[in-house]
Structure formats: structure tokens, C-alpha cells
Amino acid sequence: MADPKKRFEAIIQKLRDNGHKLTPQRLAIVKILAKSEGHPSVESIHVRIKKEFSTMSLATVYRNIVLIKSLGEVLELGFPDGSNRYDGNNPEPHPHVICIKCKKIVDPDLDSLDEMKKEVAVETNFKILNHRLDFFGICGDCMAAKV
Amino acid sequence: MADPKKRFEAIIQKLRDNGHKLTPQRLAIVKILAKSEGHPSVESIHVRIKKEFSTMSLATVYRNIVLIKSLGEVLELGFPDGSNRYDGNNPEPHPHVICIKCKKIVDPDLDSLDEMKKEVAVETNFKILNHRLDFFGICGDCMAAKV
DNA sequence: TGTTAATTGAAAAGCATTATTATTTGATTG
DNA sequence: CAATCAAATAATAATGCTTTTCAATTAACA
Numbered sequence: 362m363a364d365p366k367k368r369f370e371a372i373i374q375k376l377r378d379n380g381h382k383l384t385p386q387r388l389a390i391v392k393i394l395a396k397s398e399g400h401p402s403v404e405s406i407h408v409r410i411k412k413e414f415s416t417m418s419l420a421t422v423y424r425n426i427v428l429i430k431s432l433g434e435v436l437e438l439g440f441p442d443g444s445n446r447y448d449g450n451n452p453e454p455h456p457h458v459i460c461i462k463c464k465k466i467v468d469p470d471l472d473s474l475d476e477m478k479k480e481v482a483v484e485t486n487f488k489i490l491n492h493r494l495d496f497f498g499i500c501g502d503c504m505a506a507k508v
Numbered sequence: 509m510a511d512p513k514k515r516f517e518a519i520i521q522k523l524r525d526n527g528h529k530l531t532p533q534r535l536a537i538v539k540i541l542a543k544s545e546g547h548p549s550v551e552s553i554h555v556r557i558k559k560e561f562s563t564m565s566l567a568t569v570y571r572n573i574v575l576i577k578s579l580g581e582v583l584e585l586g587f588p589d590g591s592n593r594y595d596g597n598n599p600e601p602h603p604h605v606i607c608i609k610c611k612k613i614v615d616p617d618l619d620s621l622d623e624m625k626k627e628v629a630v631e632t633n634f635k636i637l638n639h640r641l642d643f644f645g646i647c648g649d650c651m652a653a654k655v
Numbered sequence: 656t657g658t659t660a661a662t663t664g665a666a667a668a669g670c671a672t673t674a675t676t677a678t679t680t681g682a683t684t685g
Numbered sequence: 686c687a688a689t690c691a692a693a694t695a696a697t698a699a700t701g702c703t704t705t706t707c708a709a710t711t712a713a714c715a
Contacts, residue, residue: 531712550702550703567704570704571704590701590702
């Protein structure tokens with residue numbers, strides 16, 4: 362996990378460099394994304410910031426995520442059920458392991474993926490630009506809790 | 509690729525076994541899913557069947573896909589942009605390679621995935637039940653066409 | 656054929672996301 | 686350290702895809 366403080370500064374700098382204003386709402390959103398603990402959803406970001414800014418609009422969360430996404434500083438994880446989660450701590454594509462019970466998301470280490478990418482490129486004659494790898498299952502905690 | 513005729517029969521049989529009626533609309537949908545050429549979308553299925561049944565409703569396509577999905581006979585591919593494509597020819601989870609230009613979807617052979625799954629299970633202490641692997645890029649045709 | 660419960664078409668409702676608009680505000684300049 | 690102005694915001698309306706509703710239809714089975 363990258364240092365949330367450094368990620369915060371990096372995203373802020375990117376916003377500055379591209380001529381965007383640093384509003385309190387925007388800073389609050391960036392702060393949460395920089396850490397991205399538990400891979401937050403739009404809704405969870407909104408709820409958390411509402412405690413501080415009671416007038417914070419959901420549209421503002423969406424707008425800022427679109428903006429930060431366009432700067433390549435957050436990874437959007439759209440799931441088959443239509444839900445979205447975000448990772449601004451590590452915005453590069455990387456595999457995820459998702460617990461279908463408690464919705465926990467874990468980042469595994471998998472270095473065999475690069476090799477696989479090359480293999481696929483050769484086999485299909487595609488120029489591979491991006492990828493997405495998710496494993497779905499039940500985490501140790503939920504297995505234990507089941508009894 | 510599985511034989512579309514056999515897949516058609518298999519899906520029909522599953523529907524029968526679970527006490528569902530075989531309406532002409534349903535049969536038309538199953539027929540397209542059994543082949544799943546190009547991994548059709550709800551919209552493309554609807555358009556194709558409308559030529560035969562002008563009154564075919566989009567809701568009917570959705571309803572039948574939900575049903576067939578619940579029987580495990582079609583794989584739903586929800587993409588990050590929110591679009592959905594279907595594969596009733598090979599309903600087991602398998603990797604896809606998607607062209608971001610022409611939306612073509614290709615199924616590559618990748619047998620190293622099983623090994624990866626075990627690796628992840630050990631590392632994260634999850635019981636892995638399912639997975640999803642997509643590569644995004646530009647296909648040979650679109651590369652050539654670009655000039 | 657008649658009966659019945661499942662299925663359908665058409666339209667309304669849901670729901671997440673995006674667009675609109677009047678207002679507010681951060682950043683720059685004099 | 687105001688004044689200015691483009692950008693950002695809050696609130697709300699609109700959009701687009703998917704699901705639900707419900708009366709009418711129809712496949713399945715006796």
C-alpha cells in the first residue's frame with residue numbers, strides 16, 4: 362500500500378497542474394481516495410463527507426471521481442452486479458480478490474500476469490492495453506464465522 | 509466452440525426440467541444464446557428477433573436472460589462501462605480479449621489460470637469460487653485499418 | 656377442447672448516473 | 686487586500702438502462 366499522504370499530494374499536484382481548483386469538497390474526496398481503505402463506493406464517500414459538509418451533493422462526488430479518473434489517479438472497479446468501487450491508492454490495474462459475503466476486497470501479489478498478457482497478445486494478435494482480473498470467493502473471516 | 513445445436517438442446521432441456529414453458533420468443537432467444545456469435549448484447553438480441561416477431565418486447569429479452577442465467581446456462585459479461593454482453597455457448601467463466609475499437613470479443617486459451625487461482629487461494633486465505641479475466645486492447649483488424 | 660398457471664407486451668416505475676442552472680467560491684490580478 | 690471571473694457547487698431535473706406491474710395471451714397437460 363502506498364503512503365496515503367504521498368498519494369494525496371500526488372493527486373493534488375496533478376489537479377493543480379491541470380488548472381483545477383482545490384475546493385474543500387474536492388480535497389475531502391481526494392483524501393478518502395488517497396487512502397481508499399476498503400475500496401470505497403461513491404455512496405460511502407458521500408456518506409463520510411456528509412458528516413463534515415452536510416450539504417455535500419452526491420453529484421459532486423460523481424463529478425470529482427470522473428475528473429480524477431480522467432487524470433489517471435483513481436482505478437474504477439465496476440462489478441458485474443453494477444456496483445462500483447474505487448482505488449485511488451493504487452490506480453494502476455491490478456488483480457482483486459473479493460469476498461462475496463462481506464464485500465471485502467484484497468489485493469493479491471501476482472507477477473505471473475505480465476507473462477500471461479504477452480501470451481495472450483501473441484495468441485490473439487491483439488495489442489493489449491489494459492486488463493481486469495478479479496477472483497470472487499469467501500474470505501477466511503467469513504468462512505470461520507459460518508461455523 | 510461448442511456445437512450451437514447441442515447447446516440449444518441443452519438449454520431447452522434445462523428449461524423443461526425446471527418446468528418452464530417453451531414460447532416462440534423464448535426459443536428465439538435461446539437459439540441466439542446457444543450460438544452467441546460475437547457475444548451478443550440484450551439490444552442486439554432484441555433487434556434480431558424483432559425482424560421475426562415485430563412485437564417482441566425488450567422486457568422479454570431481459571426476463572429470459574435472467575431466467576437462463578439463473579439456470580447457469582449463460583455467462584453474463586458486465587463491462588466497466590456498464591454494458592453487458594452474453595455467452596450462452598460457453599457459460600463457464602473464461603478469459604476474454606476485447607477490442608476497444610470494434611468491440612469484438614475473442615476467447616483465448618489460457619491454462620495457466622487454474623494455477624493462478626490456487627496461488628491466490630493460498631496467499632489470501634480465500635475460498636475462490638469464481639473469477640473474471642478480461643484483456644482490453646486493439647485487434648489486428650483495427651490495427652491494420654488505422655494505417 | 657378446456658383449464659390453469661406461466662409468459663408476454665406495453666407502459667410505468669426504479670435506480671444509478673449525468674446534465675442543467677442559478678449561486679457560490681478559489682485563484683489571479685491590480 | 687478587494688475585485689474579477691472562470692470553475693465548482695447544491696439542488697433538482699433528466700437520462701438511460703433494467704425491472705416491475707398488470708391485463709391479455711398462450712403453452713402444457715388432462
